[in-house]
Amino acid sequence: MSSDTISVLIAEDEAVTRLGMKFALKTFPDVELVAESADGVSAILQALATKPSIILMDIGLPKVDGITAARKVKEALPKTKVIVFTGAEDADLMDSAFKAGVDGYCLKKMSGEDLYSAIKLVNSGEKYIARELRSTSKEQEKHQSKREGLANELLKEQMASGSQNTIIGERYQVEKVLGRGGMGIVYKGRHIFMNRSVAIKILHPELAADAAVVARFRHEASTLSQFNHPNLISVFDFGVTKLGEPFMVMDFCQGKSLETLISIRGKLKAKDCIPLYLQVCEALKLVHQAGILHRDLKPGNLILTEEGHIKVVDFGLCKSFDGMERLVKLTCTGEVVGSPSYMSPEQCMGKCLDERSDIYSLGISMYETLTGELPFQADSYYEILNMHIRGTAPREPLLMACVPPVMEEIVYKCIDKDPYARYQSADELSQALIKASVYLEQKV
Secondary structure, rough: OOOEEEEEEEEOOOHHHHHHHHHHHHHHEEEEEEEEEOOOOHHHHHHHHHHHOEEOOOOOOOOOOOOHHHHHHHHHHHOOEEEEEOOOHHHHHHHHHHHHHOEEEEOOOOOOOHHHHEEEEEEEEOOOOOOOHHHHHHHHHHHHHHHHHHHHHHHHHHHHHOOOOOOEOOOEEEEEEEEEEEOOOEEEEEEOOOEEEEEEEEEEEOOOHHHHHHHHHHHHHHHOOOOOOOOOOOOEEEEOOOOOOEEEEEEOOOOEEHHHHHHHHHHOOHHHHHHHHHHHHHHHHHHOOOEEEEEEEEEEEEEEEOOEEEEEEEEEEEEEHHHHHHHHHHHHHOOOOOOOHHHHHHOOOOOOOOOHHHHHHHHHHHHHHOOOOOOOOOOOOHHHHHHHOOOOOOOOOHHEEEEEOOHHHHHHHHOOOOHHHOOOOHHHHHHHHHHHHHHHHHHO
């Protein structure tokens, strides 16, 4: 392929439209079609595999919608340009698309020559908006300016009342940032009237306009509010700020993540690791029984408190796996989400998941806790996914860390490629860990 050639991936679920786009692009010698996808999951994976210059992305894709797919592609491949190619002349959709990071917004009724012009413009680093929507875009800019003005007014009100920090929900005072994630920012705060330390998670402003993301966020809060367990963070309040940003309020957990602990100590011995993961299993038993998957288990989401208790946090990707699977907006089957280093093979391939996927992620986490390193490491997102699907976790790090064979066996059973060969539940894994603990104590 010439260095001047613009490589294009088409993501369109209608075969006839996809065929028409292919014929249109063939008339331009400097444009080469490198892949095509009929759903959002395939679009993400094809993008990671081919790294195209341009993706022509339909919004209404099955499995994962085009805006979500565009956001994930831009996170992994910031140099790839994404042009929405849709029949929707909707200002709110266009606004959501640009907030997700797309570079252009085209309408399907445009001519092949106009599409080519849009591709050339976007490939050069410019933004493109269909001419029918350009006046609407100016209205969006006015709306954003008004929103920023409201934010300034709110800040002035807070300063005038003597407060030096942001007040959320009229009763929570923000003190500092605790962390940032894919869905939002978590702050340490204080309940003004009860003088109680809390953690406040606020959805990112650019995601607050996305109804599907807001529904997932609300679902997370609703899910966690059902539980009262020593190994789970309790959620006790939910609301929306004056700027329209959803937030949830949780117990503040003082401690360090296992990820931080591993970075400091390098690795943990099996006798220290087992009690921690037994607590994780206790938390998983409860949420799995309620029909909920975590889907993003990793050391960074396991907090070790000052009292030595483990708290499982960040259910931002949690998803019911009962009949709620049919609610596409909340739980689109095949959606590729999660941290790639800890994702199960079936999660990497966008398949339907059950609790055994969490068991796999837990096995990867135990491997890292015991050795101080991950079993699968690569330079790209796609390569890591491919390793989870087809690769074999090396045994050398476990041998070098002197991990007892009984513990090694547990880890490898957890991370078996075949879900049926893994522990089938958190309770089954818990029983295996208890037996390993008894065996190791007897050997001392």
